[in-house]
Amino acid sequence: MRKLAILGSTGSIGTQALDVVKRHSDRFEVTALAAHSSSEKLFEQVRVFHPKIAALTVEPKDIPADIRNACQWMFGEDVLLRVVRACDAQDVLVSVVGVVGLAAVMESLSCGKRVLLANKEPLVAGGELVTEAARKAGHPLLPVDSEHSAIFQCLQGAQGNTPERLILTASGGPFRTWKKEDIFYAKKEQALKHPNWNMGRKITIDSASMMNKALEVIEARWLFDMPPEKIDVLIHPQSVIHSMVEYADGAVMAQLGTPDMRLPILYAMSWPERLTTGGKKLNFAEMNALTFEQPDLDRFPGLGLAYKALAAGGTTCAILNGANEIAVDAFLNDRIVFGCIPQLVEETMNAVASISHPTLEQVFESDFAARRKARELLEAGRFSH
Numbered sequence: 001m002r003k004l005a006i007l008g009s010t011g012s013i014g015t016q017a018l019d020v021v022k023r024h025s026d027r028f029e030v031t032a033l034a035a036h037s038s039s040e041k042l043f044e045q046v047r048v049f050h051p052k053i054a055a056l057t058v059e060p061k062d063i064p065a066d067i068r069n070a071c072q073w074m075f076g077e078d079v080l081l082r083v084v085r086a087c088d089a090q091d092v093l094v095s096v097v098g099v100v101g102l103a104a105v106m107e108s109l110s111c112g113k114r115v116l117l118a119n120k121e122p123l124v125a126g127g128e129l130v131t132e133a134a135r136k137a138g139h140p141l142l143p144v145d146s147e148h149s150a151i152f153q154c155l156q157g158a159q160g161n162t163p164e165r166l167i168l169t170a171s172g173g174p175f176r177t178w179k180k181e182d183i184f185y186a187k188k189e190q191a192l193k194h195p196n197w198n199m200g201r202k203i204t205i206d207s208a209s210m211m212n213k214a215l216e217v218i219e220a221r222w223l224f225d226m227p228p229e230k231i232d233v234l235i236h237p238q239s240v241i242h243s244m245v246e247y248a249d250g251a252v253m254a255q256l257g258t259p260d261m262r263l264p265i266l267y268a269m270s271w272p273e274r275l276t277t278g279g280k281k282l283n284f285a286e287m288n289a290l291t292f293e294q295p296d297l298d299r300f301p302g303l304g305l306a307y308k309a310l311a312a313g314g315t316t317c318a319i320l321n322g323a324n325e326i327a328v329d330a331f332l333n334d335r336i337v338f339g340c341i342p343q344l345v346e347e348t349m350n351a352v353a354s355i356s357h358p359t360l361e362q363v364f365e366s367d368f369a370a371r372r373k374a375r376e377l378l379e380a381g382r383f384s385h
């Protein structure tokens with residue numbers, strides 16, 4: 001029986017993780033659940049999963065009488081850290097959204113817990129520190145992001161052979177076939193409609209701008225200790241191949257499956273064992289074709305920024321990430337048009353000084369400086385259309 005804490009239990013990944021836990025209740029026990037403000041959803045999860053700790057950053061007006069004494073309740077800004085410290089879980093699934101998960105990832109590792117990582121922004125912002133902390137903790141970081149889970153799975157039989165190349169697949173998002181000008185002025189409803197995956201709002205916008213793939217290139221650089229020039233992105237609209245690994249002899253290992261996040265979530269939970277997800281299996285005979293395209297950096301300039309940030313090093317990736325969080329928020333609040341997202345990120349990267357060999361504090365400083373600069377650029381009206 002493995003004890004699991006879920007940070008971000010009310011979100012897309014969190015609820016799918018609970019679905020998997022329910023299916024394998026003889027294997028996994030949820031001992032802590034945390035979210036931001038979705039109190040009704042969390043109350044229902046407490047009724048079903050009986051955690052020892054339940055937490056929200058925003059304190060609700062009231063806790064229903066039937067569950068008021070069912071567990072320990074925690075509220076407040078620093079609740080994720082307090083949950084990590086107080087819970088008896090061996091595994092912490094970090095599925096909050098944004099760099100806000102970074103401190104909790106570091107705390108989990110320093111408490112000797114295994115981290116199952118869906119939340120990609122902490123690796124983007126503090127990749128070197130996070131991977132170093134995992135090495136010290138003596139646990140692998142178990143990736144939940146489907147591409148990184150695919151690569152992790154492909155590497156299981158590596159027998160000490162180092163891959164020559166990682167090939168991250170990308171669906172291309174809702175604007176894959178759109179003209180540059182149309183993408184620039186794409187509407188919120190259009191950007192929020194992903195062709196293959198049903199996810200939280202932030203990652204859905206990132207997928208439409210391909211900034212998600214930029215974040216994933218950086219994520220792969222740290223998770224698999226690969227130089228950026230050996231990480232390729234390939235558009236694969238069917239999302240059947242979740243990513244690939246190429247070896248010196250030209251052999252390519254791929255992981256395939258239906259687009260269902262329960263597989264990578266469960267694999268991180270049960271690794272190295274494989275359990276059933278209850279999801280649909282692939283039917284090759286029903287598949288028309290698997291197709292591939294080169295990504296177009298002219299129409300999706302956000303993707304190129306990953307390589308630029310990695311080449312610059314220091315805290316540039318943290319600056320990219322912080323600026324992108326502000327840009328996505330501005331787009332979702334109708335303050336900028338879609339095409340301004342990568343522009344705001346790039347201008348912020350150019351304007352904020354990177355700190356080399358940063359401490360965790362300095363990563364947070366750069367994230368803060370990037371947010372401040374991005375907000376300043378917005379206030380100055382540079383991106384109003």
Ligand code: NDP
Nearest residue numbers: 008009010011012013035036037038096118119120199200
């Ligand atoms: P959602 O927006 O659906 O869920 C986010 C979760 O985090 C919610 O439970 C939310 O609580 C909680 N949360 C947000 N901010 C805070 C905070 N400050 N403190 C505590 N909890 C917080 O996001 P997703 O599930 O889609 O994504 C989560 C992460 O996983 C992201 O980093 C994303 O990039 C990554 N990911 C997601 C995939 C997917 O298929 N969804 C695939 C691959 C990676 P509340 O409900 O109260 O707001």
Ligand code: MG
Nearest residue numbers: 145146147216
């Ligand atoms: Mg992904």
